[in-house]
Amino acid sequence: MLGEYPIKGRRAADISASVEAAVAAGELAPGQLLPPMRELATALGVNPNTVAAAYRTLRERGVIETDGRRGSRVRSKPATTGREFLRVEVPEGVRDAAAGNPDTALLPPLASAFAWAAAQGDREPVLYGHAPLEPELARLARAELDADGVPAGPVAVASGSLDAIERVLAAHLRPGDTVAVEDPGWGSLLDLVPALGLRPVPVGVDDDGPLPEQVRRALEAGARALIVTDRAQNPTGAAVSAARARALRAVLRAHPGTVLVEDDHGHGIVDLPLHPLAGVTRHWAFVRSVAKAYGPDLRFAVLTGDEVTLDRVRGRQRLGPGWVSRITQRAVLRLWADGAVDARAVAEAYGSRRDALITALAARGVEARGRSGMNVWIPVPDETGAVARLLQAGWAVAPGARFRIEAPPGIRITVSTLGSEEVAPLADAVASAVRVGGARGYV
Numbered sequence: 001m002l003g004e005y006p007i008k009g010r011r012a013a014d015i016s017a018s019v020e021a022a023v024a025a026g027e028l029a030p031g032q033l034l035p036p037m038r039e040l041a042t043a044l045g046v047n048p049n050t051v052a053a054a055y056r057t058l059r060e061r062g063v064i065e066t067d068g069r070r071g072s073r074v075r076s077k078p079a080t081t082g083r084e085f086l087r088v089e090v091p092e093g094v095r096d097a098a099a100g101n102p103d104t105a106l107l108p109p110l111a112s113a114f115a116w117a118a119a120q121g122d123r124e125p126v127l128y129g130h131a132p133l134e135p136e137l138a139r140l141a142r143a144e145l146d147a148d149g150v151p152a153g154p155v156a157v158a159s160g161s162l163d164a165i166e167r168v169l170a171a172h173l174r175p176g177d178t179v180a181v182e183d184p185g186w187g188s189l190l191d192l193v194p195a196l197g198l199r200p201v202p203v204g205v206d207d208d209g210p211l212p213e214q215v216r217r218a219l220e221a222g223a224r225a226l227i228v229t230d231r232a233q234n235p236t237g238a239a240v241s242a243a244r245a246r247a248l249r250a251v252l253r254a255h256p257g258t259v260l261v262e263d264d265h266g267h268g269i270v271d272l273p274l275h276p277l278a279g280v281t282r283h284w285a286f287v288r289s290v291a292k293a294y295g296p297d298l299r300f301a302v303l304t305g306d307e308v309t310l311d312r313v314r315g316r317q318r319l320g321p322g323w324v325s326r327i328t329q330r331a332v333l334r335l336w337a338d339g340a341v342d343a344r345a346v347a348e349a350y351g352s353r354r355d356a357l358i359t360a361l362a363a364r365g366v367e368a369r370g371r372s373g374m375n376v377w378i379p380v381p382d383e384t385g386a387v388a389r390l391l392q393a394g395w396a397v398a399p400g401a402r403f404r405i406e407a408p409p410g411i412r413i414t415v416s417t418l419g420s421e422e423v424a425p426l427a428d429a430v431a432s433a434v435r436v437g438g439a440r441g442y443v
Contacts, residue, residue, distance in 0.1 A: 007035075010046050015054035020063050023074055034064060034072045060175035062194035075194065088387060090396040097426070098398040100234065102269070102374065103416040106349060107295050108340035110331065117330035132314070132323030133157060137333040141288075141302045150286050151279040153304040156314050157324045161263055161289040162188055164303045164313075165227065166196065168285040171312035172259045173198055173224055180218035180226040182210055184377065184403040184410065186234045186265075189227065198225075202405040205233065207371045209240035212247040219251065225259035226252070230274055232266025232292070232373025235403045235412035237354070239266065239372040245275035252280045259309075260284040268293030270372040271347035283309050290332060292374070293341050300324065300332055350374045353415040353423075360427035366434060374416040380434045383409035389433040395426060 007022075009015035022028040034040070037055060041048040055072055058064040066072040090096045138155040146152070158164035169179065175197030181190060183202030193200040201218045203226075204211045210228055219226070228248070231239040240248070252258055260281045264274065267288045278284040285305035290298050304310070317323070335341070354370045361368045361378070370376035380386040380400075387399045390411075400410035418426070 007040060007044070009054075010044060010050075012050050012053035012057065015040075015044070015046075015051060016057040016061075016063075019054070019058055020061065023063055028074050030074050032074045034074070036071060060197035062197050065199060066176075088391060088396045088399065091391075094391060094394050094396050095422070095426075096396050097413045097415070097418070098396045100375065100398065100412075100414050101296070101416065102292050103349070105417075106341075106346050107293075108335055110295065110298075110335075113331040113334040113338070113340070114327070116334050117327045120330050121327050126326040128322075130326075132318070132326075134326055134329040134333055137302075137329050137336075140333065140336055142304070145286070145304055148274045148276065150274075150276050150304060151284075153286075153306055154310045155302060155304050156310055156317070157329060158287075158301050158303060158313075158317070159299045159321070159324055160291065161265070161287045161301045162192060163299075164285070164287045164301045165189065165261055165263065166192055167313045167316060168259070168261050168287075168303070168305070168309060169193075169196060169198065169225060171309055171316065172283055177225070178218075178221075178223045180210075180215060180223040181405075182227070182229060182233065182238075183405045184235055184400065184407045185227075185405075186229070186263075187402040190403070190405065200405060202407070204407070205236055205238050207236070207238050207369060208244040209233070209238050210244075210248065212244070212251050215248060216251045216254075219255040219258055223258070225261065227261045227263065228277060230262050230264045230266070230276065231270045231272055232375075234265060234373070235375050235398070235400070235410075236377040237370035237373045237375055239270065239272045240275050240277070242273075242275050245277055248277050249280050252277060256281050258283075262286045264288045265292070266373050268341055268343050269346050269350055269374065271344060271351070272372050278305075282306065285309050285313075293343065293346065294332065294335055298328065298332065300328055350416060353418045356420065356423045357413065357415055357418060357427060360423050361430060364427055364431035366427070366431050370415075374414055376413045376415055377410055378413065378430060378434070379408055379410045381409065383411060386411055386430075386433045390429055393429040393433070395429050 008018045037051040038048050041051045064072050065075050088098050141155050178199040178201050179193050180203050181200045182205045201223050203214045203218055258281045269292045278286050283306055285303055287301055287303045289301040354376055357376055358368045358370055368376050368378045383400050387397060390397050398412040
């Protein structure tokens, strides 16, 4: 069953380490079946409970998965294979349309806001035991959430949206639980879920958000949590429409025990209305980062949710970092109060660049998606070939493998800094790249 590789060890920790080392070295292939626990216990001369503990550790670390009587096997995408390594190195002279960064020309200057926040800190230093949340920031954040129809709930802050999502999942789920995730979806999130020992279940996405029937199947199959991007979904640009929100709320209403996590990825950079799903399940969280509108290095996100979820998140946060810097909170508050970002103008800038590329691609017979945000998703028949051909033509784009579980191949192009004079050359290069190999659906 295991070829020439013998599992070793007499303690649970040694057995699990042996298997994990073999997976990392490629000696145990993804999908490879492990021996039944009693069989391995006999071969190693240990108690079956020792092997059971080893397998439990491997499941919690996302190395293996167990499917009842079908046994345990190496995960097809073990958590040790980070998607961050699936990126294109951009050579000198090649235009970078892969990074996913905002246009720095649309980000506000931070110096004066941080100077003001630091001066406040000099006058009133924040010390151990002080409140972790800036009261005025919480008030303004809650007022915006109220205006957008997000249900009432306490407010907390975290070090970015991924930090907030991790804390919410950890507050409710145990290793081995399944989480329904968008596919294609945010690569960092698709890495985080198995790294927490959780099992991602892919759910398809169209321009209006997650497909309700696939969400229903995932929840009926036992998924304990659902993560949804409300606007500017990465990588497809999907935004949950009013009709889709009604359909998804109906599905969630039938599964009130689901932990719902909403990531408003497009807050501050899109002009489409928000249609939140929160409020139909017992436990939920709604997350807003300032990264795309105010700057990724702020590492700052606001979250709200039900009382139990927020209490658990804040309690665990106190035992780790303690709080998010009040200086940073005050700086963000100052940026908000000063109206440092014109959200309408930013949305218009990204929208015009995105629409220009999609229109140019359509004129060349190439399908593309991008309802909101700063990215365009293009289905391709040969992902690796398309990325390589575009690189040769002077364009670096993101391979779809960074964002997919079971979804068909594609590439992601970030249009945040795309100049009007670059649209036609890029569209020509993409059309040429996807036509190679007789891809009749794209010509």
